[in-house]
Amino acid sequence: MPSHSGGMPVPQLLPCRRVRINPDVVILRELKRVMTSNLRERCMKFYNSLGPNPQVVRMFAAEKGMDLDTVEIDIMAGENRQAQYMSKNPAGQMPCLELDDGSNLSEITAICEYLDEVGPGASLIGDSPEQRAATRMWTRRVDLNICENMANGFRYAEGLPLFKDRISTIPEAAEGLKQIARERLGWLDGLISGREFIAGDSVSLADVLLFCFLAFGKTIGQPYDEGLANLHAWYQRMETRPSASA
Numbered sequence: 497m498p499s500h501s502g503g504m505p506v507p508q509l510l511p512c513r514r515v516r517i518n519p520d521v522v523i524l525r526e527l528k529r530v531m532t533s534n535l536r537e538r539c540m541k542f543y544n545s546l547g548p549n550p551q552v553v554r555m556f557a558a559e560k561g562m563d564l565d566t567v568e569i570d571i572m573a574g575e576n577r578q579a580q581y582m583s584k585n586p587a588g589q590m591p592c593l594e595l596d597d598g599s600n601l602s603e604i605t606a607i608c609e610y611l612d613e614v615g616p617g618a619s620l621i622g623d624s625p626e627q628r629a630a631t632r633m634w635t636r637r638v639d640l641n642i643c644e645n646m647a648n649g650f651r652y653a654e655g656l657p658l659f660k661d662r663i664s665t666i667p668e669a670a671e672g673l674k675q676i677a678r679e680r681l682g683w684l685d686g687l688i689s690g691r692e693f694i695a696g697d698s699v700s701l702a703d704v705l706l707f708c709f710l711a712f713g714k715t716i717g718q719p720y721d722e723g724l725a726n727l728h729a730w731y732q733r734m735e736t737r738p739s740a741s742a
């Protein structure tokens with residue numbers, strides 16, 4: 497065996513022997529993880545509909561290389577507000593992920609975190625506590641400052657005919673909410689200067705979330721300002737990803 501010690505005495509590895517990992521065990525463990533994730537993928541049922549929220553999960557799953565079994569729900573006809581669907585998601589909102597044990601998960605960031613853990617492929621949340629915390633910080637910034645304001649701006653204005661009998665609406669708040677979303681996009685534009693992705697060096701949940709809402713914004717009279725150079729370049733990069741059409 498060649499020595500890499502440069503003539504120095506090789507230290508005894510005795511204490512480490514107890515934790516040394518057998519490569520066969522590692523391979524078996526990885527095989528088990530992949531097989532389990534494939535099984536989960538097969539059994540899970542994704543309740544899908546129109547709108548940016550389900551799109552976030554579809555795009556996230558596509559980034560992970562997951563193909564979800566999908567059930568379509570007609571939100572225009574209010575199917576999501578009827579007892580059968582509300583027994584899965586009492587908020588009456590789309591989407592929802594039925595797990596293989598029959599339980600249901602809603603709220604898109606929670607669904608994406610779940611898929612990240614059980615699915616194959618690289619993590620879009622992070623591989624270390626620091627990366628995961630950074631992704632969650634940026635995701636929450638994007639969600640609370642931009643997506644939520646855009647969504648409520650829509651629900652209280654263009655979406656009012658659909659939402660007025662479903663939720664409490666505040667039509668007089670619509671323009672202000674849209675204005676806040678625009679301001680926060682300007683703030684984000686400065687923060688992502690020199691970055692390829694919002695939360696770090698690789699694509700994350702924060703990117704998927706914002707991309708889907710900005711794409712939606714273009715269709716509902718809330719296009720982002722293409723003069724925000726960093727944001728616009730980032731959006732154009734995101735648009736070229738195969739997952740963007742999921």
Ligand SMILES: N[C@@H](CCC(=O)N[C@@H](CS)C(=O)NCC(=O)O)C(=O)O
Binds near residue numbers: 548571589
């Ligand atoms: N906070 C929810 C938001 C879900 C949401 O607003 N979904 C929209 C579709 S994009 C919806 O269900 N709209 C129809 C309705 O509320 O009746 C989540 O994270 O899943």
